[in-house]
Amino acid sequence: MRKLESQYDVIIVGAGIGGLVCGCYLAKAGMKVLIVEQHDKVGGYCTSFNREGFTFEAGAVEDLSEGSFFREIIEELNININITRLSPNLLIYTPNDKIRLGIMIDEIINYFQERFPKERASTEKFFRFIEKYSIASVYYKYKDKTFDQLLDEYFRDEDLRKILNMVLSQIGAVHSRVSALSAITYFRSFVLGGGYYPEGGLQRFSEAFATKFKEFGGEVKLSTSVRKIVVNRGKATGIVLSNGEEISADFVISNADAMQTFVKLIDHKNIRKDSLSLIEKLVPSVSVFIVYLGIKKKIGEKFENCHEIWDTKNCDDDPFNRFASGSNFNEATIYCYAPSFRDASMAPLNCESISLCVFTPSFERTFWESKREVFTKMMIERISKTLSFSETDIIVKETAIPQTLHRYTLNIGGAFKGWAPILGQVDISTMPAKTEIENLFLAGHWVTTGAGESGVPQAAYSGRKVSQLILRSIKKA
Ligand SMILES: Cc1cc2nc3c(=O)[nH]c(=O)nc-3n(C[C@H](O)[C@H](O)[C@H](O)COP(=O)(O)OP(=O)(O)OC[C@H]3O[C@@H](n4cnc5c(N)ncnc54)[C@H](O)[C@@H]3O)c2cc1C
Incomplete structure (x- = not known):
């Protein structure tokens, strides 16, 4: 199948969930596939990390219901993961109300x-x-x-x-x-379609795809950054690593940020000027300021072990315009994810691990250096009242700013979910998986799938879609 001179059939830049799913399908079909990941672990945003026995994770994986396309992917690839569902899916605390959303x-x-x-x-x-x-x-x-x-x-x-x-x-x-x-x-x-979670957490979930990929014969290079996608006569032919090593392939798939892919990884002479200026005009999704807390107190039962609790003051909260319009950070909605509420193994005995997220524009690092402590304090003050713990119960505290999210995934400005889901950006043609460069494809949350929304399920969906496009094109040839 591979041309004699190519080292791989396919190289995938990035081991986010989109890259992993795509890699699994292609390796399963017998292709020689290499995934190159700059971080020292797989998963991109779909990861967890540990501090002093506490496991922290940011988001959730929704719509894993029987018959959903994501469940289909898990079954088709025979991924070794148990999926559980809990109700309620969400508790929202407003200044004078509590909204409880179940799953039926x-x-x-x-x-x-x-x-x-x-x-x-x-x-x-x-x-x-x-x-x-x-x-x-x-x-x-x-x-x-x-x-x-x-x-x-x-x-x-x-x-x-x-x-x-x-x-x-x-x-x-x-x-x-x-x-x-x-x-x-x-x-x-x-x-x-909410309330689902993969047992063992998000890191285990991504690792299960990576394990399957390797079982199918795929190779993963961790802690290795791609500096360039090589294009010859309008056709992608390989990559260059940050150490200068060039690796050739018949197809290249970028699971990386689309802006990075087109603006940094590809020589501009290979992209039409109008395409490039169109990409530069698109608005990425907002980023997130996150406070991770390890708490020495059991509180999950009071909240029916619901692992997603929001503290909101204002449902007109606009993260794009926050600060720019002078509105107060303290008015922002806090999205709290508490993996230990649903699964005690995510924290030490009688403790809880929680992540507090606030959507925000990216802003320069200097802004965060001056605000980080103040915002952390504000968020803890508010959420400790809602979740009934005190500051003395906190035994682990860490924060992530948009630059942290960028460092671990290279998503522009720490954008959390591809393009912003706003008018003018949700057409399937905004960012299709097949690029104008022959044999170069995109997989992941920057691809507009036609569903209008992005996130883990859509990244997985685009990964499967790209594998189908490539396998079909090979059959035709
Ligand atoms: C705080 C937070 C909460 C979230 N909550 C939810 C939620 O509840 N539900 C939901 O569906 N989604 C949620 N999301 C979004 C979701 O996690 C992402 O949309 C999804 O995981 C993106 O997957 P991906 O495969 O597109 O790419 P990413 O996860 O962005 O992975 C891309 C990978 O490519 C690697 N890479 C990039 N450039 C290079 C390079 N040059 N060389 C080598 N490697 C490179 C990166 O290191 C990274 O591992 C959340 C995100 C955040 C940050």
Whole structure:
């Protein structure tokens, strides 16, 4: 299959979940595949880390339901991981309310119907629509509408709309800018498809894909940075590592940040000027300021062991405009992930591990140097009241700024989920997996899959898609 002069059939830049899934399918099909990863472990954002017996992780993996495409991928590749589901999926604390979202659709509908009896019929209609739509039926109708416009079709009650806006806020952009298509996918995968987690945590999850990749004959080079993607006469032919070593391949797949791929890794003479300026105009998703806490107190049971708890003051919170418009950091929603609430092995005995996340624009390092301590203190003050612990219970404390997220994944400005899911950026053609350079593909959360949303499931989906494109192109040749 491989040309005589190429060392590999395929080289994948990056061992994020998109790169790993893609690598598994290609290696399984008998191709000689190399994954090159700059970090010393696989997973990209889909990782965990340990400090003094506490395991910390940032996000979750949603929509692992039977029959979902992500579950299909896990089954097709025979990945050795147990998937568990817990209810409730989410608890949201507002200044005067507590919102509890379970995992069964009837439960969710009943919950909103009891609170908003006048919107009874619309609530049923809205959630059944989210449950049953097919992408083909909503893509053109909603990609150029906002979430606000979608809600106009269903609801009049402002309080109900505020709650739905708040539930949407974890998408990382304010409801008035979010594409309705992105919102629909988010509600399907996160609200109706939430509550799942891979046993052992996110690192174990990514490692399970890497193990399978190696079983299929794939090779992984860790702690190795790719400096350049080599293009000859419009065709990708390999990579250059940061130590100058060149490795050739018939296909190159970038799981790295798309901006890095086109602006830094490829010589600009190989990309059309208009494509490059289009890419440079796209808006990446926001980044995250994270406070990791190891707490010497058991508190999960008080929250029904729900591993996702938000503390919110304002459902109009706009992370793109925060600070720029002078609004206060202390008003920002805190998204708290507590892996030890659901799984005691993620923290020492009688302790909890939690991560507090606030969405933010990236900002320069100097900004964070001056604000890091103040923001950490503000967040702990607020969340300790909500979660009922005191500052003296904290025995491990660490923070991550957008530059930290960038250092570990090279995502531009520490962007947390590819492109921002806002109007004008969700077309399938915004960032397709097949690039204008022959034999160069993208896999991961920067690829616009047509679902409008990004994240772990979509990164995995794009990984599988790219493997299919390559395998099909080989069959044809
Ligand atoms: C705080 C936080 C919370 C989140 N919560 C959720 C959630 O609840 N649900 C959800 O679905 N998603 C969530 N996400 C987003 C999700 O984790 C990502 O969208 C997804 O993991 C991205 O996977 P990926 O394969 O596209 O790439 P990445 O995870 O970005 O991995 C890319 C890999 O490429 C490597 N790389 C880059 N450049 C090079 C180079 N030049 N040479 C070698 N290697 C390179 C990087 O080191 C990295 O390992 C969250 C993200 C964050 C930060």
